[in-house]
Structure formats: structure tokens, C-alpha cells
Amino acid sequence: MTSAPAWLNLDRSGGDLSGQIYRSLRDRILLGQLPAGHKLPSTRALAASLEVARSTAVEAYERLKSEGYIEASAGAATRVAALERMRPERQRDDRTPLEEARSDRPSYRGLFRPGVSDVSDFPHDAWSRHLASSSRSLRSHHLGYENPTGLHELREAILEHISTTRGVVAEPGQVMIVPSTRAAIDMLARAMLRRSGRKTAWMEDPGYSAARLLLDDAGADIVPVPCDEQGIDVSRVEGPQPALIYVTPSHQYPTGATLSLPRRLALLEAARRHESLVVEDDYDSDFQYGSRPIAALQGIDRAEVVAYIGTFSKVLAPGLRVAYAVVPRWLVPEASEALHRRGVAVATHIQAALADFINEGRLRAYLRRMNQQYAERMALMTDMLGSRFAGRLAVSGGNGGLQLGAWFCDQTVDDRAFVAKANALGYGLMPMSGFFIGKADPGILFGISQAETAAVQRLAADLDRILS
Incomplete structure (x- = not known):
């Protein structure tokens, strides 16, 4: 391959040409349409055939290389790395979810407490304006019970943000607004334990202690899965099929490891094989230093086995009490019903203000x-x-x-x-x-x-x- 293939077409009106090249090549590699060892064009040849700046092609290749999709060295051709392939989507039946659990987390107060943001730089003036404006402009359909999964405006705004920054692929109807990641974890755990008829949950070891308490409270039998510098290793776990697998792949909590691409693919394949749900907790992925963040696990999921959760409590301020879950399509009805029945909701004026805050670019600037x-x-x-x-x-x-x-x-x-x-x-x-x-x-x-x-x-x- 000495020039860009016919299928690599760029939408020049859509912007982010480097990202388009990256996603096109990544998806073909994951589907096996570009096999291991396949020679890719040089960045110079690719840029010339696509009529883009060479730096655009270089950025796309560097991103693919950093995530393990391609291999390149000085003086040698760039080739597709050897990876485990993804298999087709599976069908699921429908059952009913259980209700929400309660759990308490040990408290550590004081300087250098992990997982808390610096609220001293919170944009108070801008947020206050959006909050006041949203309170004045709420309409009657915003004030009823018609939106148990959240305001459509906020779901769209969140999806636009995480699809751009994290590579999440979904529709607004899959986004559910909740008060915290704990509420999201609990909802997903109980839904999957009931739906699957199984009680086993795999969890990173070491791992997020609050998630462990939630899984335990939901009735799960927790099986620890070892983590090392490449993240969770599902090849080292034995026992019953898991109903769900809880992971923090972008920035493992607490070790800080990033889940390597081979481990990501192995995890997705294990979930597909066991008909499990992967709960991807991506709570502080917005903060990356020195390199471009690796795309979310959900973005490379081709079997709809991943539920992606995030929060604005870490990004902006804990007091906002706004988080979200991007749920696989097959789970949307059950999750919606669970939220509606339990009354787990975020105040409507907060949701409206946050939607405006995101849409006006203030979140990105912050x-x-x-x-x-x-x-x-x-x-x-x-x-x-x-x-x-x-x-x-x-x-x-x-x-x-x-x-x-x-x-x-x-x-x-x-x-x-x-x-x-x-x-x-x-x-x-x-x-x-x-x-x-x-x-x-x-x-x-x-x-x-x-x-x-x-x-x-x-x-x-x-x-x-x-x-x-």
C-alpha cells in the first residue's frame, strides 16, 4: 500500500482530519481488514494522496502507534501490529433490573486527599449566570416526570463532549444522567446480576474500594483480577462466568496504569464470550499530562459489552452531583425503568445549566x-x-x-x-x-x-x- 486506500475518504467539512485518519485505520485493524504485518504507506505518501499536511498524517500514525495498533521504527516500514480480533455482536434477552444499593466509603480528610479537584479555580461567575438563566427559562415539559434519564439537551451535550475527547460511540438515548458514579455502578450491577442470573463480578485488584462495596452490597461474589503495569489481566482469572467486569482502563485506580491494547482486546473478548457487561469507569480521563489520552474502551467495543460512566464531580466540583452512564442499547429500557422507579435524578435546572456550560465551550476552556x-x-x-x-x-x-x-x-x-x-x-x-x-x-x-x-x-x- 503506497498511497491512501479507496475507503479512506475524509470529510473535510467535519474537521479533525488527523482523527478521521486515525479512526478509519483503527477500525479496519480491529475488524481484521488490515491484517498483522500489513505495510502502511509512509506519512509523506499518505499525506500527498489525501492532500493534507504531512503533520496531519504523522499525528494520526503517532496516535495509532502509542495505542499499539501499528509498529514503526527508524528506517523501517510502518506495519499493522499483531492483535486479537474482535468478534460479531451477540443477541441478548430482556429481564428486569433490581433497585439501588447503599454503601459507605471510608473518609480521608486533609491535604493531598486523592481523587478531589481544586475547587478554588471553579468558574463561579460563569456557572452562576448559567444557573440563573436556566432557572428562569425552564419550560413545563422540563418540570414533569417525562425525562427520567435526563434532559435531552444535556445528554446531547455530554455525548458531543465525550465522542470528541474520548472516542465514545453512542446515541443520545443511551446517555443517562445520574447524581454520581456510585448510582451508575449500583444500577448497572443490579441490572446485570438479575438479568444474567449469575452472581459473579470480576474486579481489578487493587481497585476502587467504593465500587467493591457497591458490588458486594448488590449481592455479587467478587473475584479479584490481578493488575500490573499494563492494567487488568483477564487471562489470570478462573471460576464462574461473571455477570459484569468493573475496570478503570484509562487511568487505573489506584496504580495509575493504562490498560494496554492487547489487554483491552482480551477483556472485550472475555466479556463477549461470557456474555458479561464491562463497566468502564472513566472518571478522571479528562486530566492527561504529556500525551494525548487513549480512546475509551467503549469506542472500540463492537459487541456492545461496555457501559461507560463518567462524572463532573471530579472535573468541575463535587457539589454539582452530576454524573452519567452511556448504556448499551439492549440495556436502555431496563436502566430507564430503574431510574424512573427509584427517583434517582439530578435537579432539572442543574442539568440545563450544565448543558449550556458545555455547549458554550466553557467546559473545554476550563x-x-x-x-x-x-x-x-x-x-x-x-x-x-x-x-x-x-x-x-x-x-x-x-x-x-x-x-x-x-x-x-x-x-x-x-x-x-x-x-x-x-x-x-x-x-x-x-x-x-x-x-x-x-x-x-x-x-x-x-x-x-x-x-x-x-x-x-x-x-x-x-x-x-x-x-x-
């Missing part, structure tokens, strides 16, 4: 500003831990998200006792062992949203004293 700020704070933390605690703490992650993990080189350290000492000084750190279901490795999980210079220096001095 994310650009905060990504730069959080990137600087993450760098401060990784530099401090790497230079001052080398040989005592090993850092993992650092390429995205609002938290940073560090593992004790001395495996005999009691991380719970260590964290208790640190938190008595006003911190909100978390022990890594608390995220494990099976055998635990000791470590510390730090939040980075408040990691300004003075606070980082104080933290370094306090950690040094506790470690010495």
Missing part, C-alpha cells in the same frame, strides 16, 4: 486551564518523591488523573499505620493496601490537586520524619 495546572502539580509531586525518597518509595503513574501512587520498597512496612501518622498531621493520604482484595502491597496514594510548592515541601519534610 479543562485546558486545569490540565496545565494539574500537570505542573503532578510534576512537583513526582520530582519530589523521585529525588527525595529514591530507594524508599517507588512511584507509579504520574501521566494523568488526580492521584499518584507510591509503593514502599520495604515490603514489611505497615502502610495503614504510616498513613495514620501522616494524616494526624493534617493530610488525607490513603494506604495502598486498602485497595486490595487479595495479597496487598504496601504503599501510599497521594492526591495532587493541592500540590503547590509550599505544600509539597511541607509534605516532604513530614514524610521524611515519619520514615526516618
